[in-house]
Amino acid sequence: MSVLDIKNIHIDFPTSKGVVHAVTDVTLSVEKGRRIGFIGESGSGKTTTALAAMRMLANPGFVASGEVHLNSLEGDTNVLHLDEEGMRRVRLRKISYIPQGAMNSLNPVMRIESQIWDAVVAHEGAMEQSALLERSNTALDGVGLDPKVVGRLYPHELSGGMKQRVCIAIGTCLTPDLIIADEPTSALDVITQRHVMQTLREMQEKIGAGLILIGHDMGLMAQSVDDIAVLKKGVLVEFGPVRRIIEGAEHPYTRELISSVPLVGGESFLHAQAAPPKGEKLDVPLLELDGVGKQYGAVTALHPMSFALDGEEPKIISIVGQSGSGKSTMGSLMLGFNDPTTGSVNFKGDDINKMNAAERLEFRKQVQAVFQDPYACFNPFYRVNHALKFPFENFGMQGDVDAAMHEACEAVGLDPSLVLGRYPHQLSGGQRQRLIVARALMLSPKLLIADEPVSMVDASLRATILANIHDLKDKHGISIIYITHDLATAYHVSDYVMVLYHGHVVEAGPPKDVIGDPQHAYTRLLIDSIPWPDLDRDWGDAGDARAALDALAQIGGTPETVYRGDIPGFTLRQG
Amino acid sequence: MADQTNAAAPETAAPDMAGLTKRQLKRMKRFDNPWNNPKLIWGITLLMGIIALGIFGRIFWDTDLVFTGAVMPSQAPPGFENLRGQAGLASSPLGTDVAGRDLLALLIVGAPNSLYVGMLASLIGMSLGIFLGFTAGYTGGRIDDVIRVGSDVMITIPPLLILVVVQASFGDITLTMMAILIAAFVWQSPTRLIRAQVLSMRESGYVQMARLSGASNRHIMFREMLPNLVPYLFGSFIANVTTSIVTAVGLEVLGLGPQRVPTLGRVIYDAIDSAALTRDMWWWWGFPTVLLMVMFIGLLLINLGLDEVSNPRLRRL
Numbered sequence: 001m002s003v004l005d006i007k008n009i010h011i012d013f014p015t016s017k018g019v020v021h022a023v024t025d026v027t028l029s030v031e032k033g034r035r036i037g038f039i040g041e042s043g044s045g046k047t048t049t050a051l052a053a054m055r056m057l058a059n060p061g062f063v064a065s066g067e068v069h070l071n072s073l074e075g076d077t078n079v080l081h082l083d084e085e086g087m088r089r090v091r092l093r094k095i096s097y098i099p100q101g102a103m104n105s106l107n108p109v110m111r112i113e114s115q116i117w118d119a120v121v122a123h124e125g126a127m128e129q130s131a132l133l134e135r136s137n138t139a140l141d142g143v144g145l146d147p148k149v150v151g152r153l154y155p156h157e158l159s160g161g162m163k164q165r166v167c168i169a170i171g172t173c174l175t176p177d178l179i180i181a182d183e184p185t186s187a188l189d190v191i192t193q194r195h196v197m198q199t200l201r202e203m204q205e206k207i208g209a210g211l212i213l214i215g216h217d218m219g220l221m222a223q224s225v226d227d228i229a230v231l232k233k234g235v236l237v238e239f240g241p242v243r244r245i246i247e248g249a250e251h252p253y254t255r256e257l258i259s260s261v262p263l264v265g266g267e268s269f270l271h272a273q274a275a276p277p278k279g280e281k282l283d284v285p286l287l288e289l290d291g292v293g294k295q296y297g298a299v300t301a302l303h304p305m306s307f308a309l310d311g312e313e314p315k316i317i318s319i320v321g322q323s324g325s326g327k328s329t330m331g332s333l334m335l336g337f338n339d340p341t342t343g344s345v346n347f348k349g350d351d352i353n354k355m356n357a358a359e360r361l362e363f364r365k366q367v368q369a370v371f372q373d374p375y376a377c378f379n380p381f382y383r384v385n386h387a388l389k390f391p392f393e394n395f396g397m398q399g400d401v402d403a404a405m406h407e408a409c410e411a412v413g414l415d416p417s418l419v420l421g422r423y424p425h426q427l428s429g430g431q432r433q434r435l436i437v438a439r440a441l442m443l444s445p446k447l448l449i450a451d452e453p454v455s456m457v458d459a460s461l462r463a464t465i466l467a468n469i470h471d472l473k474d475k476h477g478i479s480i481i482y483i484t485h486d487l488a489t490a491y492h493v494s495d496y497v498m499v500l501y502h503g504h505v506v507e508a509g510p511p512k513d514v515i516g517d518p519q520h521a522y523t524r525l526l527i528d529s530i531p532w533p534d535l536d537r538d539w540g541d542a543g544d545a546r547a548a549l550d551a552l553a554q555i556g557g558t559p560e561t562v563y564r565g566d567i568p569g570f571t572l573r574q575g
Numbered sequence: 576m577a578d579q580t581n582a583a584a585p586e587t588a589a590p591d592m593a594g595l596t597k598r599q600l601k602r603m604k605r606f607d608n609p610w611n612n613p614k615l616i617w618g619i620t621l622l623m624g625i626i627a628l629g630i631f632g633r634i635f636w637d638t639d640l641v642f643t644g645a646v647m648p649s650q651a652p653p654g655f656e657n658l659r660g661q662a663g664l665a666s667s668p669l670g671t672d673v674a675g676r677d678l679l680a681l682l683i684v685g686a687p688n689s690l691y692v693g694m695l696a697s698l699i700g701m702s703l704g705i706f707l708g709f710t711a712g713y714t715g716g717r718i719d720d721v722i723r724v725g726s727d728v729m730i731t732i733p734p735l736l737i738l739v740v741v742q743a744s745f746g747d748i749t750l751t752m753m754a755i756l757i758a759a760f761v762w763q764s765p766t767r768l769i770r771a772q773v774l775s776m777r778e779s780g781y782v783q784m785a786r787l788s789g790a791s792n793r794h795i796m797f798r799e800m801l802p803n804l805v806p807y808l809f810g811s812f813i814a815n816v817t818t819s820i821v822t823a824v825g826l827e828v829l830g831l832g833p834q835r836v837p838t839l840g841r842v843i844y845d846a847i848d849s850a851a852l853t854r855d856m857w858w859w860w861g862f863p864t865v866l867l868m869v870m871f872i873g874l875l876l877i878n879l880g881l882d883e884v885s886n887p888r889l890r891r892l
Contacts, residue, residue: 376780391788
């Protein structure tokens with residue numbers, strides 16, 4: 001029996017540029033106890049479709065036509081006909097919503113248990129304190145949190161994964177018919193993601209509700225849902241059981257989405273290249289970290305470590321770790337945005353924090369970066385040319401700046417006539433990030449620090465941008481430090497991988513060894529937690545995820561570094 | 576692998592112009608140019624009206640009529656009678672006061688004076704605020720502490736109290752002097768506003784990019800950050816003009832401020848002082864009040880309009 005039927009729904013957003021048809025003629029049903037994944041890129045209408053069922057569309061969107069039937073309603077089952085009070089009763093009780101950013105969804109001034117009581121009282125009326133306590137205890141128990149401890153805490157005292165599990169507890173405490181989970185794990189790292197997803201699945205199976213999981217990660221979908229609905233620009237392009245979609249997708253867009261997920265050990269998305277051009281030969285290393293450590297107050301972000309990178313043979317060094325592992329701190333230390341607490345960062349033998357203005361300009365010219373957020377990297381006041389033109393002129397580089405811009409854009413696969421001369425908000429995230437890569441190419445530095453360059457870009461474009469970055473090494477002889485949380489891309493792109501955990505290097509060596517055959521417990525855990533778009537590769541159940549988190553807690557302290565072999569021109573040591 | 580055409584494709588479905596009413600289409604057209612905002616246009620028109628009164632009044636009317644005894648005293652506007660039953664004269668279209676000054680001439684000279692004080696005070700206050708706010712936000716540390724605490728302390732001091740004391744001891748002052756005195760009390764909120772904005776902008780991606788491009792601090796402050804603050808600065812400037820005019824008029828109505836230069840506040844002070852209310856000389860206090868209202872409504876509309884220009888979410892179809 002189906003829980004929710006969406007019939008020929010059209011959703012429009014009147015904007016200052018005309019009416020945007022965000023969703024066009026989508027029809028689908030959610031069966032009881034079945035999990036459906038809505039997958040698509042940003043702006044594809046996946047969230048809008050799901051939210052229409054709760055009548056929570058963002059202003060000024062509205063349902064232009066179509067029907068949404070919630071079959072457990074008495075009489076008229078169309079939720080679009082309900083009045084405000086009727087709709088209030090439906091939300092959470094019949095359809096619950098698990099938001100993307102749990103950190104912003106919980107009330108910061110209320111204890112966790114009070115927030116669950118709020119939900120219960122709003123739908124079932126006032127009841128005895130003891131009865132309420134029992135309800136909140138059951139709900140928290142269900143998601144594996146200790147009600148005696150967690151119930152009395154405030155949201156800021158919980159970790160991201162715990163907050164998301166509290167959201168699941170609230171979303172399931174009234175045993176709804178349908179749960180809508182909007183990218184519930186996109187802000188979490190892989191290990192926590194697995195635990196949260198397994199908890200959500202477990203709860204959903206226990207109460208027998210339907211589940212709509214919204215996401216953009218094909219691997220996560222493959223491991224979590226029964227059916228997949230692929231949306232593109234508001235149109236449902238493909239819908240079917242997960243196995244058929246993954247193994248025999250019919251629509252080219254679906255195939256593109258699946259193939260865009262890089263696999264460890266899978267086929268590389270990079271083109272083989274002839275030998276890269278050599279960099280200049282130096283007596284001193286291009287970049288040297290000498291006993292560099294960083295502390296923020298009492299917190300140690302990075303324990304002292306040293307490495308030396310030789311610039312002659314361009315290489316890509318990956319730094320892999322979860323959020324808080326110290327990888328971004330390393331990036332900003334290498335760029336001289338932060339002073340190290342101990343040790344020194346040397347570029348061509350000179351300490352970058354002791355340079356005068358002229359030397360510093362020269363250092364900036366030779367060391368460039370690509371940052372995570374392509375949306376913030378352009379000044380909204382200027383046309384995008386400004387970001388490319390200004391450094392070119394500031395560094396006093398020779399040649400025609402316009403010709404150089406055109407050439408760089410073409411090299412990263414952008415049509416200069418389409419992107420140059422536009423304002424940043426007129427370009428997509430992917431276009432902007434490629435422009436930043438083009439900027440780096442135009443300045444032809446010796447070293448590029450790429451800090452999570454693709455984590456905020458749509459999945460189908462990630463491979464392209466990484467290939468662009470890889471070309472910087474292969475065709476232009478630029479050495480690259482690639483900072484990421486994504487082991488699969490690090491596996492393909494890099495020549496050497498360092499895995500960081502709590503500011504320590506736990507495992508380092510060539511990627512085929514470190515990621516292909518991990519030895520350290522932490523690296524193994526990371527790799528096991530990745531959701532693969534492969535149905536035969538089991539992700540484990542909630543118990544496995546919990547055991548993994550316990551294992552992680554045991555690693556703590558000062559873990560030993562496992563060295564997995566060297567590559568010429570790069571040396572690493574702890575301390 | 577995604578190809579070039581895919582990268583250039585828009586992220587959402589293209590907008591569709593069909594199926595809209597004529598009125599919606601007309602309103603939509605307005606969004607093509609955000610500056611084409613009715614509130615903004617009306618506000619500017621009202622303020623321009625005050626300035627036009629000052630300019631054309633000087634050409635077509637005799638401003639010497641502001642002096643005592645220039646015309647018949649206590650005359651109502653034409654078509655009305657004063658308490659003594661004398662009909663108004665066409666030679667004084669807005670009536671006259673008890674000292675024989677022509678009210679139209681007073682307004683022609685006084686209204687632009689009030690606006691001038693407000694504008695100048697706000698301009699000085701904003702310049703101070705921009706300088707201090709940028710210094711505090713960008714340098715941080717001890718300098719930030721000093722500026723922040725200083726502006727916080729100044730916010731807690733009631734300006735009218737200090738100004739009354741200062742002006743009472745000064746006696747007669749010029750309009751510019753008055754503007755400078757008021758400016759000492761309108762720099763705090765722009766300082767705080769700009770400091771907060773600079774603090775958040777300092778960590779933004781494009782400032783990092785500029786640092787990466789080897790930009791100097793001056794370039795980052797004035798070429799990267801300042802342009803993005805323009806809507807805030809405009810809004811803050813207009814709000815400060817309003818505050819400054821209110822403060823100036825408040826002081827003038829108390830009989831302080833410039834003694835020999837006609838301003839709107841001064842006219843109202845004279846009216847109250849000569850018991851215009853009980854003598855039923857409504858034109859004496861009424862017309863300057865109407866002009867002040869026009870000024871404030873104009874400023875308010877400009878502020879609302881600028882808000883809509885800088886924040887597209889406020890625009891409604």
